[in-house]
Amino acid sequence: MRTAWPGLLLTLLLTLAPDAPGHADTGFGIGGGQALPDIRLELGDGSNALLSELAGQQPLLLTFFYRRCTGVCTPFLSLLHDATARVGGAGSDYHILALSFDEADTLQDLRSQAAALGLADTAGWSFATTTPAQLRLITGALGFEARPAAQPGQFDHAALLAAVRQGQLIDRMTMAAGRSDLRRLHALVRELRGEFIPVLPRPGRMALGCFRFDARTGLILPDWGLLLLAAPALGSLGALALLFVRSGPPR
Amino acid sequence: MRTIDTQTALWMAVTFILFPVLALLGITMRTVQAGGLEAMAGWFYPLMTLHGVGMVGVWYVAAMGCAASVLARHVAPSPLIGRIALAGTVIGVLMLLACVLLGRFAAGWYFLYPLPLHGEWPLWSAVLFLASLTVLGATWLVWSLDLLRAIAARFTLAQALGWHYLRGQTEPVLPPSLLIVTVSLIAGIAALVSAVIVIVLFALELLTGTSSDALLMKNLTFFFGHTLVNLSMYLGVALAYEILPDYAGRPWKTNPVVVVSWNTVLAIVLLAYLHHLYMDFAQPGGLQYLGQVASYASALPAAIVTIFGALLLVYRATMRWNLASILLFAGLAGWAIGGIGAVIDSTISANTRLHNTLWVPAHFHTYMLAGLVFLIAGYFAHLARPAATADASPRRDRTIALLLVGGAYGFFAMFYLAGAWSIPRRFAAYPAELAHGATTAGIAAAFATLFLAGFLYYALDTVRQWRTATRTD
Ligand code: HEM
Ligand SMILES: [Cu+2]
Numbered sequence: 001m002r003t004a005w006p007g008l009l010l011t012l013l014l015t016l017a018p019d020a021p022g023h024a025d026t027g028f029g030i031g032g033g034q035a036l037p038d039i040r041l042e043l044g045d046g047s048n049a050l051l052s053e054l055a056g057q058q059p060l061l062l063t064f065f066y067r068r069c070t071g072v073c074t075p076f077l078s079l080l081h082d083a084t085a086r087v088g089g090a091g092s093d094y095h096i097l098a099l100s101f102d103e104a105d106t107l108q109d110l111r112s113q114a115a116a117l118g119l120a121d122t123a124g125w126s127f128a129t130t131t132p133a134q135l136r137l138i139t140g141a142l143g144f145e146a147r148p149a150a151q152p153g154q155f156d157h158a159a160l161l162a163a164v165r166q167g168q169l170i171d172r173m174t175m176a177a178g179r180s181d182l183r184r185l186h187a188l189v190r191e192l193r194g195e196f197i198p199v200l201p202r203p204g205r206m207a208l209g210c211f212r213f214d215a216r217t218g219l220i221l222p223d224w225g226l227l228l229l230a231a232p233a234l235g236s237l238g239a240l241a242l243l244f245v246r247s248g249p250p251r
Numbered sequence: 252m253r254t255i256d257t258q259t260a261l262w263m264a265v266t267f268i269l270f271p272v273l274a275l276l277g278i279t280m281r282t283v284q285a286g287g288l289e290a291m292a293g294w295f296y297p298l299m300t301l302h303g304v305g306m307v308g309v310w311y312v313a314a315m316g317c318a319a320s321v322l323a324r325h326v327a328p329s330p331l332i333g334r335i336a337l338a339g340t341v342i343g344v345l346m347l348l349a350c351v352l353l354g355r356f357a358a359g360w361y362f363l364y365p366l367p368l369h370g371e372w373p374l375w376s377a378v379l380f381l382a383s384l385t386v387l388g389a390t391w392l393v394w395s396l397d398l399l400r401a402i403a404a405r406f407t408l409a410q411a412l413g414w415h416y417l418r419g420q421t422e423p424v425l426p427p428s429l430l431i432v433t434v435s436l437i438a439g440i441a442a443l444v445s446a447v448i449v450i451v452l453f454a455l456e457l458l459t460g461t462s463s464d465a466l467l468m469k470n471l472t473f474f475f476g477h478t479l480v481n482l483s484m485y486l487g488v489a490l491a492y493e494i495l496p497d498y499a500g501r502p503w504k505t506n507p508v509v510v511v512s513w514n515t516v517l518a519i520v521l522l523a524y525l526h527h528l529y530m531d532f533a534q535p536g537g538l539q540y541l542g543q544v545a546s547y548a549s550a551l552p553a554a555i556v557t558i559f560g561a562l563l564l565v566y567r568a569t570m571r572w573n574l575a576s577i578l579l580f581a582g583l584a585g586w587a588i589g590g591i592g593a594v595i596d597s598t599i600s601a602n603t604r605l606h607n608t609l610w611v612p613a614h615f616h617t618y619m620l621a622g623l624v625f626l627i628a629g630y631f632a633h634l635a636r637p638a639a640t641a642d643a644s645p646r647r648d649r650t651i652a653l654l655l656v657g658g659a660y661g662f663f664a665m666f667y668l669a670g671a672w673s674i675p676r677r678f679a680a681y682p683a684e685l686a687h688g689a690t691t692a693g694i695a696a697a698f699a700t701l702f703l704a705g706f707l708y709y710a711l712d713t714v715r716q717w718r719t720a721t722r723t724d
Contacts, residue, residue: 206461206462206463206464207455207456207461207462207464208463208467209464209466210464210466210467210470211466211533211534211535220533220535225464226467228471229467229470229471229474231444231448232441232442232444232445232448232471232474232475232521233441233521235440235444236437236438236440236441239396239399239440240399240408240437243396243399243400244403244408244411
C-alpha cells in the first residue's frame, strides 16, 4: 500500500492544491474527514520521514510538546504513555508521534525527552521536529496554538491530542493545564484502536446523565439521572396514596 | 337517559371540529409525498408536527372526556375541573397552532431533545411549543387527579383495581370500564409527571445553558409519549366494555381473568416505552430485552381477554347492529389488528428492519384511527342516537361504516405495503430509488379522502340525530 502513496498524493495535489490554505501543496487522507497536510519530519534517530510514512497503515496519535516546558507537556506525555500502556496496542495497532513545536529543540532534546519518559526504545513511539513552515501547516490544520509566555523560553499552550486514521483527523481533544480529563483520553485511544465507543462525554455543563461510560474499563455504569426515570412512577404512587388514603373509608 | 350532558357535547364538538382539519393535514402530507401540491412541500414538517401532536392530543382528550362521562354514571367527577380541562385544552391547542403556523416549529410529535432548540425555526416557537405542552400537561394532570379522586370517593384502591374479585367476592360491583379507567389514569399520571420533568430540563437549558443527557431525555420523552398514547387506547377500550352489552342484551362483567389481565397492564405498561429506544446503542442491552418483554406483556393479556370477551358477548346474542355497535366492534378489531403490527415491530429482530419505515405509522394509525377513533365515534353515536329514534336508517349507517372502514383500511394498506418495501417514514419527497413510495402515497391520499368524507357524513348525521333527540325529549 505504501507504493500507492505517490499516486494518491498526486491526485490530492491536483484536487486540493488550488484552495488549500498557505503552502499546503501536499495533503494526505481520503474520504470525508478533514485531511491533514503530509509534513516532513526529522526523527530523534536523525532519519527523515513523511507523516504519511511514519505510521504506514497504522492510525496515529499526534501530540505537540517542547523539551523545556515547565507546564503541561511532560505531565501530559506521561498521562498519554500511561493511557496507551493500559489500553495496549501501541506499535501494533497504532503509532504515537510527539512533535516538537519549539525551533530551539534539537535531536538531542528529542532523545532526552523520550528517555525522561522511559520511552527511549518503546515500540510505537516517535519524537520528531520539523521546519517552521511545515509546523505552521500542521498546527493550523489542527487548531493548535502556542504563544510566547512571560517567562523566557516558555509558551502558553494547551495539550492537544489528535487521532488520525488514513491521514484524516477523526477526533481531537485538548487538555488545559491543571485539568486532566483521563476519561476522554482513554476513550480517544480506545477509539483509535478500533474499538466502538458508544458514549463520549460531551464538553460543557450537563444536568444529569443516566449512564456513565468508564473509558478505562469500557463499561457503561448507571448514573444518578437514572433515578429521574423512577420519578414518574413514584409520583403516581404518591398521588394514589394521597387520594385514596385521604378520602377515608368508602361507603 | 341517554342524552348527552353539556360537557360531553363540548368534547364532541372539539373532536368533530379539530379531527377533520388534522386529517386534512394528513391527506396533504400524503399528497406532497405523491409529488403533488408542490407549494406545500416546505410545510411538510410543520404540518407533520401539528398533525402528530394534534391527533395524539385530540384523541387523548376525547378519550378522557368519554371516560369522564362513563365515570359520571358510577361516581361524581367535579364539573368545575371538567370545565378547566376544556379551557386548558383549548388554550394549549391555540398556542400549539401559533407556534407551528407562525413559527413553523417542526420537531416532530415527540420533539426529541435537543432538536427543538436547534431547528431552523425561531427559538420563540420552540419556547411556545414547550409552553403549550406545559399548559396541556398541567391541565390534564389536574383532570386525571380529579377523576381518580372521584373513584377514590367510592372505592378503596384495592376495590378499584378489582382485587376483591380474586378472592371470589363480587361486592362492591366494579364495572370493567371503571377498572380500566383506574389503570389508565394511574399510568397517565406517571406519563404526565415524566412530561413535567422533560419540560423542566428543557427550561433549565434555556435559562441556564445547562445541557441535558440526550439519552435520559429520550427515555423520559417516550415514557410520556408512548404511555399517553397507550392509555388513550385503553380508555377507548373501556367504552366498548361499557356500551357493547347494551346492544348484545347481555352483561359484560368483571371477573378474575379480566382483573388479572388489566392489573398486568398496570404492572408492566410503564416499561413498554423502552421499545422506542431499540436503535439507541448507548442504552444497555438489558433494558432493550426488558422493552420487548414488557411490550408483549402489556399488550397481549388485556387484548386477548378483551377480544375473546367481546366475541363471547356477541356470539349467539340477538345483537342489535347500528352505527354505534358496528363502530365499537370495528374499533376492537382495529385495536387487535394494529396491535399485531405493533407487537411485530416491538420484536427486536423485526425492529432492526422496520424501524423508521412506514410500517410504524402503518400500525399506529391502525389502532389509533380504526381502533381509538372508531371506539370514540361509536360512543358518541351511541349517546346521540336514542334507541327508539324514528330517524334510524340502517342503510345510512351501513354507508357511513363502509366509507369509514374501507377508507381507513385502504389508507393503512398503503402504509404497510410501503413499510414492508422499506420506504422510510418522515420523508417529504421520495428520491427516485423510492418512487414506489410516491405511488402508494397517492393511492393512500385517495383512500384517506374517502375516509374523511365518511367521517364528515358521520359527524353531521350524529349532530343532527342528537338535535332531533333533544328536541323530542
Ligand atoms: C385520515 C386520517 C389520517 C391521515 C390521512 C394521516 C396521515 C398521516 C401521514 C401522511 C403521516 C406522516 C407519515 C410519514 O412519516 O411519512 C402521519 C403521521 C402521524 N400521524 Fe396521522 N393520519 C391520520 C390520522 C391520525 C390519527 C387518528 C392519529 C392519532 C390519534 C394520527 C397520529 C399521527 C402521528 C403521531 C404521526 C407521526 C408524526 C411524526 O412523525 O412526528 N394520525 N399521519
Ligand atoms: Cu508545554
